[in-house]
Amino acid sequence: MINLTINNINVEVEPGATILDAAKKAGVNIPTLCHLDLHDINMVNKAGTCRVCMVEVAGRRALAPACSTGCAEGMSVVTNTPRAISARRTMVELLLSNHPSDCLVCAKNKHCDLQTLAADLGVREIRYRGARSKHAKDTSSYSLVRDPNKCILCRRCETMCNEVQTVGVYSAVHRGFNTVMTTAFDNPILDTACTFCGQCASVCPTGALTFVNDVPKVWKELTDPDKFVIVQTAPAVRVALGEEFGMDAGSRVTGKMVSALRRLGFSKVMDTDFAADLTIMEEASELVHRLQHGGPLPILTSCCPAWVKFIEHQFPELLDIPSSCKSPHEMFGAVAKTYLAEKLGVDPRKIVVVSIMPCLAKKYEAQREELAENSEIKNVDYVLSTRELAAMIREAGISFADLPDGDFDAPLGQSTGASVIFGTTGGVIEAAVRTANAWLTKNDSGKVDFEELRGMDGVRVATVNVAGTELTIAIANGLGNARKLLEDVRDKKAVYHAIEIMACPGGCVGGGGQPYHNNDYELIRKRAAALYSEDKDKPLRMSHQNPDIQTLYAEFLGEPYGEKAHHLLHTDFKKRDL
Amino acid sequence: MSEFSSQLSELDAFIDGLDTLEGKLIVVLHKAQDVCGWLPAEVQNHIAHRLKVPASKVYGVVTFYSFFNTKPKGRCKISVCLGTACFVRGAQGIAEEFEKRLNIKVGETSGDKAYSLDSIRCVGACGLAPVVSVNGKVYGRVAPADVDGILNEHK
Numbered sequence A: 001m002i003n004l005t006i007n008n009i010n011v012e013v014e015p016g017a018t019i020l021d022a023a024k025k026a027g028v029n030i031p032t033l034c035h036l037d038l039h040d041i042n043m044v045n046k047a048g049t050c051r052v053c054m055v056e057v058a059g060r061r062a063l064a065p066a067c068s069t070g071c072a073e074g075m076s077v078v079t080n081t082p083r084a085i086s087a088r089r090t091m092v093e094l095l096l097s098n099h100p101s102d103c104l105v106c107a108k109n110k111h112c113d114l115q116t117l118a119a120d121l122g123v124r125e126i127r128y129r130g131a132r133s134k135h136a137k138d139t140s141s142y143s144l145v146r147d148p149n150k151c152i153l154c155r156r157c158e159t160m161c162n163e164v165q166t167v168g169v170y171s172a173v174h175r176g177f178n179t180v181m182t183t184a185f186d187n188p189i190l191d192t193a194c195t196f197c198g199q200c201a202s203v204c205p206t207g208a209l210t211f212v213n214d215v216p217k218v219w220k221e222l223t224d225p226d227k228f229v230i231v232q233t234a235p236a237v238r239v240a241l242g243e244e245f246g247m248d249a250g251s252r253v254t255g256k257m258v259s260a261l262r263r264l265g266f267s268k269v270m271d272t273d274f275a276a277d278l279t280i281m282e283e284a285s286e287l288v289h290r291l292q293h294g295g296p297l298p299i300l301t302s303c304c305p306a307w308v309k310f311i312e313h314q315f316p317e318l319l320d321i322p323s324s325c326k327s328p329h330e331m332f333g334a335v336a337k338t339y340l341a342e343k344l345g346v347d348p349r350k351i352v353v354v355s356i357m358p359c360l361a362k363k364y365e366a367q368r369e370e371l372a373e374n375s376e377i378k379n380v381d382y383v384l385s386t387r388e389l390a391a392m393i394r395e396a397g398i399s400f401a402d403l404p405d406g407d408f409d410a411p412l413g414q415s416t417g418a419s420v421i422f423g424t425t426g427g428v429i430e431a432a433v434r435t436a437n438a439w440l441t442k443n444d445s446g447k448v449d450f451e452e453l454r455g456m457d458g459v460r461v462a463t464v465n466v467a468g469t470e471l472t473i474a475i476a477n478g479l480g481n482a483r484k485l486l487e488d489v490r491d492k493k494a495v496y497h498a499i500e501i502m503a504c505p506g507g508c509v510g511g512g513g514q515p516y517h518n519n520d521y522e523l524i525r526k527r528a529a530a531l532y533s534e535d536k537d538k539p540l541r542m543s544h545q546n547p548d549i550q551t552l553y554a555e556f557l558g559e560p561y562g563e564k565a566h567h568l569l570h571t572d573f574k575k576r577d578l
Numbered sequence B: 001m002s003e004f005s006s007q008l009s010e011l012d013a014f015i016d017g018l019d020t021l022e023g024k025l026i027v028v029l030h031k032a033q034d035v036c037g038w039l040p041a042e043v044q045n046h047i048a049h050r051l052k053v054p055a056s057k058v059y060g061v062v063t064f065y066s067f068f069n070t071k072p073k074g075r076c077k078i079s080v081c082l083g084t085a086c087f088v089r090g091a092q093g094i095a096e097e098f099e100k101r102l103n104i105k106v107g108e109t110s111g112d113k114a115y116s117l118d119s120i121r122c123v124g125a126c127g128l129a130p131v132v133s134v135n136g137k138v139y140g141r142v143a144p145a146d147v148d149g150i151l152n153e154h155k
Helices: A019-026 A082-097 A114-121 A158-166 A201-202 A213-221 A235-239 A241-245 A252-265 A272-292 A305-314 A326-344 A359-366 A384-393 A418-422 A427-441 A479-490 A520-537 A548-555 A564-567 B003-016 B025-036 B043-051 B055-064 B084-088 B091-102 B146-154
Strands: A002-006 A008-012 A035-038 A044-045 A054-057 A074-079 A144-146 A169-172 A181-182 A209-212 A228-233 A269-273 A351-357 A382-385 A459-466 A469-477 A498-502 B076-081 B114-119 B133-136 B137-139
Touching: A002 A019, A008 A019, A019 A074, A019 B055, A044 A158, A044 A235, A054 A082, A054 B084, A082 A114, A144 A252, A158 A169, A158 A201, A158 A479, A169 A479, A169 B055, A181 A213, A181 A235, A201 A209, A209 A269, A209 A359, A213 A351, A213 A384, A228 A252, A228 A272, A235 A241, A235 A384, A235 A418, A235 A520, A241 A305, A241 A384, A252 B133, A269 A272, A272 A326, A272 A427, A272 A548, A272 A564, A305 A359, A305 A479, A326 A351, A326 A548, A351 A359, A351 A384, A359 A382, A384 B091, A418 A427, A427 A459, A427 A469, A427 A498, A459 A479, A469 B091, A520 B091, A548 A564, A564 B137, B003 B025, B003 B114, B025 B043, B025 B055, B043 B055, B076 B091, B084 B091, B091 B114, B133 B146
Parallel strands: A002 A074, A228 A269, A228 A351, A351 A382, A469 A498, B076 B114
Antiparallel strands: A002 A008, A035 A044, A054 A074, A144 A209, A169 A181, A459 A469, B076 B133, B133 B137
């Protein structure tokens, strides 16, 4: 152990600890900007580029960056001398001298670390006037917006994309003042292997990486008297939306969310959870079919569009193993514009399906051309993130906390507990196992809670007894973890029956479209716990028990995994270049 | 076999001969530029694929070092040293003479790909300042009047 003092407070730290670690232990706050420690997902960004954490170390002439200076025995550190504070302010002023000052209209207004830091340090003027970076904004994609002029070169996005997700889209390019975080050959991000998971935007401290705002388009549809606008909400939204209105992480606001959507003017407020139950009907049938017909195994879940794009780019040789199921919100769209349209007597061309998702990749997914009935009728028309829905609610002046609880509209609104847990890592495969087990044992009162599939670890493997057969199931969240699993499958180093993969750490509760977690993964754990508690409170907890699902098959689809279901609810994947 | 694919196989043979792929990006980029004359996107992508590093990383390294070319170079590569010693002994005038003769600017390549003109910073021969290097051959104490002769030698 190493003993040192921070502001005259004695601290003992492990060898290898930085001054920043020691200060945290001593209860001393040192401001940081580029530094990011997400130890829950083994991500540490210690680029040391921003120099905002400068402190005085006794005996050293120069100030030292606390984030990347190791502790030494007997070290005496002072964090708040006038010299250190003034150096920090100077650093921030220098960053601001090459930063657009359009905070009032910036997408990250009130969520920007640079803005907060400048306010905390009392920066009231920028004394430096120098050259300004002039880079083109990248608005090529349906999900992400890149504005390199707002980048402070902290490298968080690069660490997230390269090390956690192993996609490797970003790198620092060129040198000195011309350095810019960009893609290979400066290609538009739409033309890269980017999966649009949005995790880069989740950790970007400024407005350099933000998301495509589809709110104006949805407002326009809502005011068009010719349109019938149906909204659906993903499971993970209902346990995170409250955070946008000052509620604790993990607050369950399903009822308030439904009321808010109704007040926003949607014609029908329905639930992606219904479609998650539908997904299980198809996916569990596919699993049972593959188990009984000699594979191919493992079956991979296909709900996560970022993960689907990842396998298309990175493992094209494995494209025969993902389930052919569309993702739940796309299934919802397909059913809404056929079955529901017929039931309501509405022309499907007039129906607009809006998905509220914790996800930025779903925005891109909705534009995939095969996810449409024809050129006029897409399965899903617009995708709004949790943050965009919160923005709409604020714009409309709705007092969210005071809303009464509302209920989803029938018939695409009823759901079981199995669908609710789709929003967390391990949830989809647990839902599939619940139904497969009940079907194969012909017993609905058997096991429901498969605790062995739960948890937050990046890769988990569990053996589950399904009707007397031991199924080996693997679960990955985070694309780097998915890569490890897929390499083992490709190289035949491991044999699994089924694999669930979610691109975002923690699953959809940690999605790129969720309220900013401000680098606190405890938040994501609380959201996941809230989903499991909502599951527990549901009277029906297995997807095939959903009576509206049973009616849908009886009245319209026929057999699960049958011909009509194939046409409407299944899709295919294509090889993409790296 | 096209010229490009034979260049790629020469590069592949070089990569196959490495004892490890780790930390070899710059070595491989040197070889690639040696073989291809410059580093087009296809070559950078190929190297990324072979060394299992993201293409963005390769592009980042290529753009960081001025030695690596992302534009094709002429058969005759002229480099005028504009380092301190050469500069104070009139290197700028020599660069301008080349620009005038070749009708291209420093950093450019002639339309027929015959010549490219670059500035460099010190070749370590300050005693011979001002210095010009053409395809690796170094000319010392160059005067603007020597430019024609140098060009004739490399026709």
